[in-house]
Amino acid sequence: MWQLFQFPLCPFSRKVRLLLGEKGVGYDLVRESPWLRRDEFLDMNPAGQTPVVAGEGGITLIHSQAICEYFEETCPRPPMIVGSATERAEIRRLVALFDETVHNEVVAPLMSERMLKRIVLRTSPDAKALREAMKIANTHLDYVDWLLDHRRWLAGAVLSLADLAAAAQISVADYLGGIDWRGHERTKEWYAALKSRPSFRPLLSERMEIVTPPPHYDKVDF
């Protein structure tokens, strides 16, 4: 059985878990708090970040995109980086947009202000940084609305890793109260469809210690 080192609000671990769920790959969760910089974890991943996936034959897979590409190659059904080379490039573009731009501009500041400051630093969040992150979140949701005006799923006609990467980042932002859903009906419908998938249900029921989500967080009809 694979072991997945993660913590409940790690958006990159969520992306991997959604992929493994869609592909029906089983795994055990191992709780890892990367901010503690545990020696044994740093020996496994010098970058010090979750997720890490460890397997039976001594295999260690590191970095969410490397992990997703590995399972796409070794467990190709159902495909999640799907289509022609050009379509696959569009999926990977969107994955990177959410993993990097949306993460850095929205999810990372929310995690820093509303999670790390509470759990680790025991200080108050910076209201200005939170407002700025939520404002940027709104412009990214506008872009998702626009994509969904033109496509059934984010990258095209079928569900792909782009949807899973986007839902992973958005779900963490939503848990941390950083998403104002008003005016984003198309994105809300798309997110409700993802929330109701069996791959997503276990994630929505998990909680981070101390930090509680808003009441709508785990409801499919929100």
Next chain:
Amino acid sequence: MWQLFQFPLCPFSRKVRLLLGEKGVGYDLVRESPWLRRDEFLDMNPAGQTPVVAGEGGITLIHSQAICEYFEETCPRPPMIVGSATERAEIRRLVALFDETVHNEVVAPLMSERMLKRIVLRTSPDAKALREAMKIANTHLDYVDWLLDHRRWLAGAVLSLADLAAAAQISVADYLGGIDWRGHERTKEWYAALKSRPSFRPLLSERMEIVTPPPHYDKVDF
């Protein structure tokens, strides 16, 4: 012919150019300064970042890793994400380590302090931020030394995209005077071997306006 939108010190464009060079794929360079946030460029790539590769059939490829995966799929010889699924995961882990961790901790601060502040903001660099970036660069070079004590190339026995991604980031840091090569003989040998490749030579001869590199920058024997 492909068009590659980039500027001379964009490390991610350098990664793509090294890959295209190794695969013998031709392209024209188009100068793009992403900090100007040109409307036509933002229409092409909402993330506003270089590199973007545009092709004849209206194909637009965005994000360096999506571009590299595209050419790996469509021009498989010589392979640059090479080997078994596990070996390919190790290549992608290292690519991400250089594209994300090394970039964010070392190359991005150097570009901000020594390039953007000179060209765009016309202010002086922050000496403390520069010292910190160079200190972290040194610990990353220690890790490259360690990898090269165990492997001929960064990810294993053969040249791969991991070497190109690493060389791309290191070359920009070196141009900006951020690398102290003393004590890193193994990495220096590896980098000299890369510098002498035909894919690397054109990059080393290009210059960013105003910002000049140290004298050793383009010398294979440095």
